[in-house]
Amino acid sequence: MSDRIRMTIDGREIAVEPGTTVAAALMMNGVHSFRESPNGDERGPLCGMGICFECRMTVNGASGVRTCNLLCADGMEVSTQ
Amino acid sequence: MTSSRSDILVVGAGPAGLAAAVTAAETGCQVTLVDDNPHVGGQVWRAERETLPPRAAQWYARARQAKVHMVGGATVVYAPSPHELFAHSVDGAKKFQCEKLILATGAHERFLPFPGWTLPGVVGVGGLQALVKGGLPVVGKRVALVGTGPLLLAVGAFLMQRGAHVLCIAEQARRTRVLAFGASLAWHPRKLREAVKLKRATRPIPRQYSTWPLAIRARSQSLEIDLTRKPESAAAVTKTLECDLIGCGFGVVPDTVLARALGCDLNGEAVRVNDHQQTSIANVYCAGESNGIGGADLALVEGEVAALRACGQTIGRDLQKRLDRGRSFAQGLNDTYQLRDELRHLGQEDTIVCRCEDVPLEHLHPYGSFRDAKLKTRCGMGACQGRVCGGALAFLRGWAPDSVRPPYAPIPMEDFARMCADATT
Amino acid sequence: MDSRRAIVVGAGIVGAACARELARAGYSVTVLDSRPPGCGTTAAGMGHVVIMDDSPAQFALTKLSRELWDQLDLPDYGERETRGTLWVAADSEEMDAVRSKHRAYSDQGVDAEILDEHQLAEAEPNLRPGLAGALRVAGDSVVYPPTVVEWLLNDANCDVQQVDVTEIDDNIVTANDGTTLTADVVVNAAGNYALGLLTEPLDIHVIPRKGHLVISERSAGFCNHQLIELGYLKTAHGNHGETNSESVAFNLQPRATGQMLLGSSRQFGKVDSVVDPGVLAKMVNRAMEYMPGIAKLQAVRTWTGFRGATRDNLPIIGPHPTQPHLYIACGHEGLGITTALGTARLIKQFVLKEEPDIDPAPYASARS
Ligand SMILES: Cc1cc2nc3c(=O)[nH]c(=O)nc-3n(C[C@H](O)[C@H](O)[C@H](O)COP(=O)(O)OP(=O)(O)OC[C@H]3O[C@@H](n4cnc5c(N)ncnc54)[C@H](O)[C@@H]3O)c2cc1C
Numbered sequence: 001m002s003d004r005i006r007m008t009i010d011g012r013e014i015a016v017e018p019g020t021t022v023a024a025a026l027m028m029n030g031v032h033s034f035r036e037s038p039n040g041d042e043r044g045p046l047c048g049m050g051i052c053f054e055c056r057m058t059v060n061g062a063s064g065v066r067t068c069n070l071l072c073a074d075g076m077e078v079s080t081q
Numbered sequence: 082m083t084s085s086r087s088d089i090l091v092v093g094a095g096p097a098g099l100a101a102a103v104t105a106a107e108t109g110c111q112v113t114l115v116d117d118n119p120h121v122g123g124q125v126w127r128a129e130r131e132t133l134p135p136r137a138a139q140w141y142a143r144a145r146q147a148k149v150h151m152v153g154g155a156t157v158v159y160a161p162s163p164h165e166l167f168a169h170s171v172d173g174a175k176k177f178q179c180e181k182l183i184l185a186t187g188a189h190e191r192f193l194p195f196p197g198w199t200l201p202g203v204v205g206v207g208g209l210q211a212l213v214k215g216g217l218p219v220v221g222k223r224v225a226l227v228g229t230g231p232l233l234l235a236v237g238a239f240l241m242q243r244g245a246h247v248l249c250i251a252e253q254a255r256r257t258r259v260l261a262f263g264a265s266l267a268w269h270p271r272k273l274r275e276a277v278k279l280k281r282a283t284r285p286i287p288r289q290y291s292t293w294p295l296a297i298r299a300r301s302q303s304l305e306i307d308l309t310r311k312p313e314s315a316a317a318v319t320k321t322l323e324c325d326l327i328g329c330g331f332g333v334v335p336d337t338v339l340a341r342a343l344g345c346d347l348n349g350e351a352v353r354v355n356d357h358q359q360t361s362i363a364n365v366y367c368a369g370e371s372n373g374i375g376g377a378d379l380a381l382v383e384g385e386v387a388a389l390r391a392c393g394q395t396i397g398r399d400l401q402k403r404l405d406r407g408r409s410f411a412q413g414l415n416d417t418y419q420l421r422d423e424l425r426h427l428g429q430e431d432t433i434v435c436r437c438e439d440v441p442l443e444h445l446h447p448y449g450s451f452r453d454a455k456l457k458t459r460c461g462m463g464a465c466q467g468r469v470c471g472g473a474l475a476f477l478r479g480w481a482p483d484s485v486r487p488p489y490a491p492i493p494m495e496d497f498a499r500m501c502a503d504a505t506t
Numbered sequence: 507m508d509s510r511r512a513i514v515v516g517a518g519i520v521g522a523a524c525a526r527e528l529a530r531a532g533y534s535v536t537v538l539d540s541r542p543p544g545c546g547t548t549a550a551g552m553g554h555v556v557i558m559d560d561s562p563a564q565f566a567l568t569k570l571s572r573e574l575w576d577q578l579d580l581p582d583y584g585e586r587e588t589r590g591t592l593w594v595a596a597d598s599e600e601m602d603a604v605r606s607k608h609r610a611y612s613d614q615g616v617d618a619e620i621l622d623e624h625q626l627a628e629a630e631p632n633l634r635p636g637l638a639g640a641l642r643v644a645g646d647s648v649v650y651p652p653t654v655v656e657w658l659l660n661d662a663n664c665d666v667q668q669v670d671v672t673e674i675d676d677n678i679v680t681a682n683d684g685t686t687l688t689a690d691v692v693v694n695a696a697g698n699y700a701l702g703l704l705t706e707p708l709d710i711h712v713i714p715r716k717g718h719l720v721i722s723e724r725s726a727g728f729c730n731h732q733l734i735e736l737g738y739l740k741t742a743h744g745n746h747g748e749t750n751s752e753s754v755a756f757n758l759q760p761r762a763t764g765q766m767l768l769g770s771s772r773q774f775g776k777v778d779s780v781v782d783p784g785v786l787a788k789m790v791n792r793a794m795e796y797m798p799g800i801a802k803l804q805a806v807r808t809w810t811g812f813r814g815a816t817r818d819n820l821p822i823i824g825p826h827p828t829q830p831h832l833y834i835a836c837g838h839e840g841l842g843i844t845t846a847l848g849t850a851r852l853i854k855q856f857v858l859k860e861e862p863d864i865d866p867a868p869y870a871s872a873r874s
């Protein structure tokens with residue numbers, strides 16, 4: 001479909017429907033651990049609504065961006081480090 | 082930095098904020114409505130992909146018609162005064178100036194710590210719905226929903242419709258209580274209709290009352306949850322389910338961060354307001370769940386009341402009646418789904434309570450207040466600044482949250498410095 | 507034989523350190539504070555354990571204190587890390603100051619080393635290019651003050667009570683419920699409130715001096731030493747008590763958690779703890795001039811604290827001039843975390859009438 005949004009996760013190209021949040025896009029593409037806690041445990045999105053800060057990623061070079069309330073956009077580069 | 086000035090600034094675009102913004106704008110005020118979500122609607126009326134639910138769409142249309150200036154995707158992170166607020170978004174800092182401020186910041190889920198609750202794939206009940214509305218497919222996924230409140234049913238029905246296999250809804254409240262509340266809905270016909278509809282929609286989902294989670298474990302490709310049912314008389318029954326996703330939420334907590342930052346008094350966990358939705362701070366009003374949990378209909382009425390008062394108008398008798406009715410419904414709701422004492426003991430000594438900083442429950446034993454515990458254990462010191470553990474510790478320990486300091490959400494130093502330099506206070 | 511009794515008023519780092527010294531000297535110690543331990547100025551301080559040479563007396567006290575920190579067997583939760591300080595010189599004039607500072611430290615037997623422009627860039631790659639150099643004081647360290655207080659009090663095994671003290675009259679301590687407590691020795695370490703509790707006032711005054719700090723998200727490796735611009739000393743000096751005088755200096759601290767703690771500002775004439783946006787903007791902008799990468803660090807929280815300052819910038823340590831059982835330990839300005847240990851040592855030596863480790867005259871309560 002032509003109106004799909006094209007973006008990258010760690011350089012890998014993906015395409016999603018318009019209106020998809022970055023957190024959902026990441027989970028659909030096999031990313032479940034979004035963050036490593038201070039003890040080294042894996043964590044994923046919890047609240048889905050911008051409260052818990054567990055879903056933060058580097059987006060277009062800016063670190064610490066909450067992905068659960070950010071919509072995917074053409075050309076967006078997400079880095080999970 | 083972009084900057085805008087209005088008569089009234091509304092923070093939060095859920096039902097309360099939408100109603101407030103529309104009402105104020107329709108009386109002729111200049112209104113700005115800001116929300117950290119990309120779309121209006123808040124938590125209950127969250128857009129699915131690009132589409133708003135019908136009621137939200139109606140309010141949105143009215144807001145556009147009334148020329149409400151709507152700003153999405155911007156989080157208010159600093160309010161040096163009630164007349165000057167700064168928000169942060171992916172495209173940098175924004176400044177808002179206003180005469181009057183209406184806080185409609187809503188509520189978020191209460192999470193209680195128990196073994197395994199920090200595993201990826203364990204999300205809030207509303208959180209799961211939000212992710213699915215954001216495009217996460219759940220067709221064929223096995224889901225367990227645990228916790229309390231009407232949200233469990235609403236999300237159960239929603240997930241089923243989206244093709245999920247909802248294995249169970251585990252409600253901590255007693256069945257008798259929930260049934261009694263259902264019967265009381267005769268006084269609230271609209272609520273009754275909704276409840277009947279939900280009940281029908283969720284019929285295929287096994288529902289258990291007096292049931293709560295004991296532990297979640299990660300398996301190679303799935304999660305495993307132990308649930309216990311504790312009928313008042315017989316011994317506990319435990320069962321284990323294998324699932325792909327688990328939604329858990331123990332009710333909701335008013336979001337009072339901005340209100341507290343501005344110095345508004347609280348009433349328990351909620352912002353204290355008078356009969357006219359006015360807070361203890363001049364020119365600051367509060368509407369919706371940030372001043373108490375009561376659902377979307379009450380939030381709408383409160384938004385309307387707050388806006389009318391902020392615009393210097395009187396409240397009609399009809400509106401007052403709707404407000405009173407809404408409050409009586411809210412009371413019943415809160416009583417029914419009150420958390421049971423047994424839930425205070427879900428966590429083990431080594432269960433993490435502060436996810437940001439990995440603080441286990443056992444570290445908190447010596448302390449008597451949030452602030453003391455925070456300073457000594459780092460509990461609540463991380464990125465969420467106690468938003469998540471605060472809800473748990475209010476229930477587990479009766480602790481009031483620690484003070485709020487800017488920035489209210491982590492932002493780059495340069496943006497913070499820019500906001501500070503631009504503040505006129 | 508019953509042990510002698512001591513009361514320490516104030517469970518900040520100074521009070522906790524005094525309690526421990528007295529307990530180790532055989533006293534049975536009761537510590538009184540109106541709130542949980544370590545929740546006053548101690549909870550706001552950066553926790554830099556640093557030797558400073560603003561005056562010979564300051565040098566002596568900070569040096570003694572740093573030695574005592576090295577002897578302390580702190581557990582991990584004290585978050586102590588000895589990463590050293592870099593006093594950063596921006597230009598050749600400041601480089602001259604680095605050289606004289608180096609001489610002063612070396613003369614007193616404190617290890618210090620001059621870094622040129624290239625060595626500085628190598629030691630701290632995130633500093634902006636073109637800085638002249640720095641003085642590295644390798645033995646300085648960083649601690650987390652609130653848990654250090656907790657450990658000091660535990661180690662002293664003393665009795666800690668939540669009591670709001672209204673008055674101290676020699677060895678009689680009165681609480682807000684009217685009850686009194688007495689002991690053989692009373693130490694008044696009530697921080698910024700200490701002098702207000704005395705029945706016999708002193709000639710010397712302690713004035714609160716407001717400071718701001720911002721802490722970042724974890725960003726381990728962003729910097730390796732505590733970095734302070736050389737001009738800091740000038741700002742720390744300030745104009746005593748002058749209303750609305752304010753100054754900022756670049757001061758960045760890497761914490762054991764990997765977070766960056768950014769200071770610092772100084773304001774007289776401010777008594778509320780509200781974050782002052784103008785000062786904060788200046789402080790962060792100043793820091794970004796030295797270290798541009800700070801711009802992208804995520805700010806998590808800001809807070810303020812009040813340093814108790816005397817006119818000569820030296821603390822008050824020693825017996826009350828007219829009340830023989832009462833000892834005073836306050837007015838530590840921006841160095842009380844460091845100097846708490848030296849202060850406590852001197853207090854113990856006064857109480858036990860021992861030979862003091864350093865000359866205590868400059869800190870006497872009978873000055874103005
Ligand atoms: C080295 C260090 C690192 C830190 N790192 C972090 C971090 O990573 N994240 C973070 O969030 N914080 C961090 N903190 C900060 C800490 O959590 C506090 O925010 C800080 O100590 C200052 O508090 P405040 O100014 O925000 O408190 P204030 O907002 O001033 O609140 C003071 C509190 O004390 C109470 N209080 C005041 N006076 C009295 C009294 N007389 N009796 C009883 N109660 C009283 C008030 O009611 C209020 O609750 C750190 C602190 C230090 C020292």
Ligand SMILES: Cc1cc2nc3c(=O)[nH]c(=O)nc-3n(C[C@H](O)[C@H](O)[C@H](O)COP(=O)(O)OP(=O)(O)OC[C@H]3O[C@@H](n4cnc5c(N)ncnc54)[C@H](O)[C@@H]3O)c2cc1C
Pocket residue numbers: 515516517518519520521538539540541542543544545546547548549550551552553554555556669670671672695696697698699700703716717718719769770810811812813814835836837838839840841842843844845
């Ligand atoms: C922004 C800032 C940064 C700093 N950075 C550093 C640093 O890097 N290195 C360094 O060495 N120092 C630093 N300091 C200085 C240091 O924090 C203080 O000098 C030190 O904490 C003072 O300790 P204290 O025990 O005297 O005071 P406090 O910690 O304030 O303790 C006094 C105690 O007395 C109690 N009290 C007061 N009145 C009463 C009463 N009536 N009854 C009962 N109890 C009472 C209080 O509750 C409090 O707990 C900094 C200070 C600030 C503000």
Ligand code: FES
Pocket residue numbers: 044045046047048049050051052053054055056066067068069
């Ligand atoms: S999932 Fe909680 S902030 Fe995004």
